[in-house]
Amino acid sequence: MIHLQNVSKIYKAKHGDVNAVQDVTLDIKKGEIFGIIGYSGAGKSSLIRLLNGLEKPTSGTVEVAGTELNKVSSRGLRKARQEISMIFQHFNLLWSRTVRENIMFPLEIAGVKKSERVRRADELIKLVGLEGKEKSYPSQLSGGQKQRVGIARALANNPKVLLCDEATSALDPQTTDSILDLLSDINDKLGLTIVLITHEMHVIRKICNRVAVMENGKVVEEGEVLQVFRNPREPMTKRFVQQVTEPEETKETIQHFLQETATGKTIQLSFVGQAAEQPLITEMIRNFDVDVNILQGKISQTKDGAYGSLFIHIDGQEKEVENVIRFIKDKQVEAEVITNV
Incomplete structure (x- = not known):
C-alpha cells in the first residue's frame, strides 16, 4: 500500500x-x-x-x-x-x-x-x-x-x-x-x-x-x-x-535494592506470548533451594500478544542460583542478571 x-x-x-x-x-x-x-x-x-x-x-x-x-x-x-x-x-x-x-x-x-x-x-x-x-x-x-x-x-x-x-x-x-x-x-x-x-x-x-x-x-x-x-x-x-516496561519508579526501586543487597542475584525476566502465563516462580521455589523475592513486574499487551517484564532477586548457594537461571532459560524466558540500572 x-x-x-x-x-x-x-x-x-x-x-x-x-x-x-x-x-x-x-x-x-x-x-x-x-x-x-x-x-x-x-x-x-x-x-x-x-x-x-x-x-x-x-x-x-x-x-x-x-x-x-x-x-x-x-x-x-x-x-x-x-x-x-x-x-x-x-x-x-x-x-x-x-x-x-x-x-x-x-x-x-x-x-x-x-x-x-x-x-x-x-x-x-x-x-x-x-x-x-x-x-x-x-x-x-x-x-x-x-x-x-x-x-x-x-x-x-x-x-x-x-x-x-x-x-x-x-x-x-x-x-x-x-x-x-x-x-x-x-x-x-x-x-x-x-x-x-x-x-x-x-x-x-x-x-x-x-x-x-x-x-x-x-x-x-x-x-x-x-x-x-x-x-x-x-x-x-x-x-x-x-x-512502557521500565518506568522511572521501577528503575528507582531496582537501583535502591541493588545498593542495599550484597548477596544473591537480581534478574530481569522477559516473557513473550504464552510464556507470560507460566507459573514460573512457583516452579522455581518448588524445585530449587533458593529464596525468591519479587521486586517489580508488569505485563504489557501488544496487538499481537503479551510481553512481560519481571524483576526478581534470587538468594542461595551460587551453584543453585546458576541452576535456577538455566532452568528459566530452558522455559524460553529471557533472563538477564542486573548489576546496575
Whole structure:
C-alpha cells in the first residue's frame, strides 16, 4: 500500500542544509497499522509530509496506494490525495460549523450533492460514537469528541490510507486509549491502512502491528511490535521500550535494592506470548533451594500478544542460583542478571 525507496529530504537553510529524512526505505502493507516513532527532530513530520504529497523528496520514490507521488502532475496529486486522509494533534476543525457540517466539508469540496453528504456524515457520526452531537459546535465538545469529529471527517471520502500525526498527544491517557480503540475498530471494519506518527511507545504498543524507529532523519530499527519489545537492538529503541516496561519508579526501586543487597542475584525476566502465563516462580521455589523475592513486574499487551517484564532477586548457594537461571532459560524466558540500572 505504501512504498518508500531510498527517500531523502533536504531543506535549504541559511546556516547549511538540513537533512530531515535520510535514505529511508519502508514497505507498509495494506490493512495494517504501522507506527513511526521518534523524538522531536527525528524527521517524523517531514516524513508524513512526504506521504501526503505536501512535500516532494529530494531523492528516492514515494508510492502511496499505487501512485508515485513524486512523479505525478498537480492534477494527479490532487486525485491521489483523495485516497489519503489525515488527522492532527490539534483537530483542525472549522469552529463556525457543527459536527455534521465539519464532517460534510470534504464532500462539499468534492461536489457531492447535499442529501448524500448528510447521509454519509450521519453514517460516520454513528461509526465514531457521536450520536446526539450532530448539531454541536467544536467549542461544546471535549478533546476526545473533537478528535472523533476529525476522524469522521478524514473518513468522509472513503480513503485507502489514514495518516495520524501525533493524534493523541493532546489528550489525557484515558481519552487516548478510547481514540486508539476507535482507530483499531475502524481498521478492523474498513480494512483501512493506518500510519501513526508518535513519540509515545504506549500508542505503538496498544494498536500497531509494526513499528519503525526514527532518529536524526533515519530509520534506525524496524519490525513487528512484539519482536521489538522482546529484543530492541538500538539504544533509541531501548529507551522507547523502557517507557512502557521500565518506568522511572521501577528503575528507582531496582537501583535502591541493588545498593542495599550484597548477596544473591537480581534478574530481569522477559516473557513473550504464552510464556507470560507460566507459573514460573512457583516452579522455581518448588524445585530449587533458593529464596525468591519479587521486586517489580508488569505485563504489557501488544496487538499481537503479551510481553512481560519481571524483576526478581534470587538468594542461595551460587551453584543453585546458576541452576535456577538455566532452568528459566530452558522455559524460553529471557533472563538477564542486573548489576546496575
